[in-house]
Amino acid sequence: MIEIKDLHKSYKMGSNSLHVLKGINFSVEEGELVAIMGSSGSGKSTLLNILGMLDGSDSGEYYLDGVPIKDLSEKKAAQYRNKFLGFVFQSFNLINYKSALENVALPLYYQKVGRRERQDKALNYLDRVGLKEWATHLPSELSGGQKQRVAIARAMAAEPKVLLADEPTGALDSKTSYEVMDLIQKINDDGNTILVVTHEKDIAHMCKRIVHLRDGVIVEDTKIEQVRAQEYV
Amino acid sequence: MFDRDIWQEIFNTIKKNKLRTFLTGFSVGWAIFILVMLLASVNGMQNGFYSQFNDDATNSIIIRPGTTSEAYAGFEAGRRVQFKNEDIEFIEKSFPEDFVEISGRYYANAVARYKAETGTYSVQAVHPDHQIIEKTIVISGRFINEADHVNKAKVAVIGRKVAEDLFDKEDPIGQFAEFNGLPFKVIGVFIDEGDDNAERRIYAPISTYQRIYGNTNDINVILLTYNPNYDLTKALEFSDKLETIMKRRHKVAPEDQAGIGVWNYAEAFDDISSFTSVLKAIGIGVGFLILIAGIVGIGNIMVFTIKERTKEIGIRKALGARPNQIVNLVLLESIFITALSGFIGLLFAWGILAIFGPMFNTPAFTNPNVSASTVITATIVLIIAGVLAGLIPALKASNVKPIVALSDK
Numbered sequence: 001m002i003e004i005k006d007l008h009k010s011y012k013m014g015s016n017s018l019h020v021l022k023g024i025n026f027s028v029e030e031g032e033l034v035a036i037m038g039s040s041g042s043g044k045s046t047l048l049n050i051l052g053m054l055d056g057s058d059s060g061e062y063y064l065d066g067v068p069i070k071d072l073s074e075k076k077a078a079q080y081r082n083k084f085l086g087f088v089f090q091s092f093n094l095i096n097y098k099s100a101l102e103n104v105a106l107p108l109y110y111q112k113v114g115r116r117e118r119q120d121k122a123l124n125y126l127d128r129v130g131l132k133e134w135a136t137h138l139p140s141e142l143s144g145g146q147k148q149r150v151a152i153a154r155a156m157a158a159e160p161k162v163l164l165a166d167e168p169t170g171a172l173d174s175k176t177s178y179e180v181m182d183l184i185q186k187i188n189d190d191g192n193t194i195l196v197v198t199h200e201k202d203i204a205h206m207c208k209r210i211v212h213l214r215d216g217v218i219v220e221d222t223k224i225e226q227v228r229a230q231e232y233v
Numbered sequence: 234m235f236d237r238d239i240w241q242e243i244f245n246t247i248k249k250n251k252l253r254t255f256l257t258g259f260s261v262g263w264a265i266f267i268l269v270m271l272l273a274s275v276n277g278m279q280n281g282f283y284s285q286f287n288d289d290a291t292n293s294i295i296i297r298p299g300t301t302s303e304a305y306a307g308f309e310a311g312r313r314v315q316f317k318n319e320d321i322e323f324i325e326k327s328f329p330e331d332f333v334e335i336s337g338r339y340y341a342n343a344v345a346r347y348k349a350e351t352g353t354y355s356v357q358a359v360h361p362d363h364q365i366i367e368k369t370i371v372i373s374g375r376f377i378n379e380a381d382h383v384n385k386a387k388v389a390v391i392g393r394k395v396a397e398d399l400f401d402k403e404d405p406i407g408q409f410a411e412f413n414g415l416p417f418k419v420i421g422v423f424i425d426e427g428d429d430n431a432e433r434r435i436y437a438p439i440s441t442y443q444r445i446y447g448n449t450n451d452i453n454v455i456l457l458t459y460n461p462n463y464d465l466t467k468a469l470e471f472s473d474k475l476e477t478i479m480k481r482r483h484k485v486a487p488e489d490q491a492g493i494g495v496w497n498y499a500e501a502f503d504d505i506s507s508f509t510s511v512l513k514a515i516g517i518g519v520g521f522l523i524l525i526a527g528i529v530g531i532g533n534i535m536v537f538t539i540k541e542r543t544k545e546i547g548i549r550k551a552l553g554a555r556p557n558q559i560v561n562l563v564l565l566e567s568i569f570i571t572a573l574s575g576f577i578g579l580l581f582a583w584g585i586l587a588i589f590g591p592m593f594n595t596p597a598f599t600n601p602n603v604s605a606s607t608v609i610t611a612t613i614v615l616i617i618a619g620v621l622a623g624l625i626p627a628l629k630a631s632n633v634k635p636i637v638a639l640s641d642k
């Protein structure tokens with residue numbers, strides 16, 4: 001599903017250049033649930049942003065579902081993001097003046113899905129994250145966990161090939177974190193490919209594979225026995 | 234652009250950001266309000282001028298011969314130009330389509346006597362058409378007619394003051410008065426509202442006076458009226474042609490105003506209309522400046538809101554919004570707010586003018602209003618204004634980088 005070869009990325013800061021990713025080789029099969037771990041500043045978000053086509057790499061190859069991702073125009077990148085990728089962020093990034101339902105329906109709007117179908121689909125996904133009754137509420141009326149569930153519903157509504165989550169539990173207490181991980185596991189159970197960036201061990205162990213980043217390279221990549229979040233909810 | 238979804242997005246944004254929308258729209262609404270009021274005021278002044286001039290002004294032209302000020306066609310300067318009866322016939326033949334009434338005027342003085350009363354009066358010996366050209370109001374008897382003219386009859390139409398002086402309480406009609414010793418039959422009395430001097434005047438047939446004064450066919454002044462349906466341009470065109478042809482006929486240099494003077498009452502209109510068009514231009518200019526201030530205001534607020542909405546735009550892009558969709562969103566929002574608020578300003582101005590406009594009816598200011606073309610122009614201007622106001626913010630918005638917008642730092 002994802003294949004990257006010798007990926008490099010550095011940030012220019014004035015005359016200095018900060019080499020963040022120093023040759024990443026890495027692939028993800030369909031249906032995997034991968035945790036990307038590493039200390040703060042190790043380049044986890046940078047890697048995820050490149051995978052999400054929100055940022056470009058300096059060199060290296062990247063294939064998403066067999067499609068080479070290189071030198072995309074903004075328009076093309078937007079289309080690919082819309083078709084292939086779902087995003088979940090640490091700070092939820094819901095549009096604050098739109099209701100939960102409208103937020104979930106937004107990627108469908110950019111997929112040119114008709115209004116009725118959009119509403120139905122969005123409501124269906126809200127139902128799947130257990131927030132059907134909250135459809136008309138604004139984000140400000142929801143708790144942190146509920147906001148993240150709306151964000152996950154929004155990411156899933158577009159039916160992406162890969163779900164990219166950057167510290168999805170970073171802003172949540174542990175109980176709520178497990179609820180969110182439970183949801184992510186269930187989505188993975190349905191066969192969706194998911195990458196979760198985290199620096200929390202317990203969250204990482206709820207995935208099926210852990211990739212360790214340090215100093216811009218992968219230092220460890222192991223399949224693990226998944227801990228079901230259900231047990232802690 | 235006519236996609237219902239994008240409008241729903243815009244309505245949503247506006248509904249959820251009422252204060253911002255109000256602040257944005259207010260400046261443009263206000264600008265349009267002032268623009269329309271300014272134009273209406275100029276219109277009111279124009280209406281005032283026109284209604285005043287319509288009372289007095291006639292579709293008449295006066296041609297006066299004088300003394301040439303330039304040497305021309307072999308003649309030296311300082312030659313007196315003299316009109317003759319043939320000049321009238323010439324004009325009649327040359328402009329059969331244009332003129333309606335025409336009359337010569339021959340100036341004389343008369344010491345008039347009736348019984349014991351005497352007085353000195355100016356005499357204007359004229360053609361029958363003169364009554365219509367000068368709008369002379371005859372209160373008793375009649376004016377000079379064609380038969381009087383052909384027969385060179387010794388008849389006179391006297392002013393009210395003349396009648397009072399000479400005839401006191403007697404009815405002057407049918408009486409004979411002596412002008413410089415010659416008996417003239419009084420056939421009419423005329424009045425002239427607001428001009429006492431005009432009522433100390435006597436009209437007589439021009440043919441009669443030309444014979445009395447040594448069988449001349451001299452004329453002092455030619456007066457004529459032209460087709461009343463002519464607009465300003467056509468009227469001025471006609472008097473220009475008249476001037477050219479008369480100057481050529483009398484060998485007067487084309488630009489010599491002293492040799493022959495042609496005065497068209499329409500020229501007064503022309504001055505007024507150029508005056509009001511200057512006022513109108515100033516009105517439009519000032520209105521536009523205010524409008525530009527409004528556009529800059531909108532642009533400013535939009536740029537500011539784009540900054541505020543950077544995160545939202547980043548989210549939209551992450552979810553798959555293409556750059557041109559973001560441009561459309563911002564641009565249409567700007568156009569919509571501009572057009573709507575401008576339209577409200579327009580309606581306000583319109584309503585105020587509709588209610589209060591007709592109350593103004595002074596000579597200087599009559600019924601200020603706006604024409605449909607002003608309204609249409611204003612609407613087009615508004616849409617352009619909306620595009621201009623939204624353009625920079627829209628481009629700014631489309632350049633938002635999602636990673637920067639979404640970074641939590």
Ligand SMILES: Nc1ncnc2c1ncn2[C@@H]1O[C@H](COP(=O)(O)OP(=O)(O)O)[C@@H](O)[C@H]1O
Nearest residue numbers: 011018020038039040041042043044045046047
């Ligand atoms: N846009 C940027 N410009 C410059 N430096 C950046 C930028 N984004 C991240 N960095 C730097 O790159 C390094 C890796 O950042 P990041 O990928 O966000 O780390 P992580 O998500 O693992 O904490 C950090 O040192 C960070 O300061």
Ligand SMILES: [Mg+2]
Nearest residue numbers: 044045046166
């Ligand atoms: Mg990070």
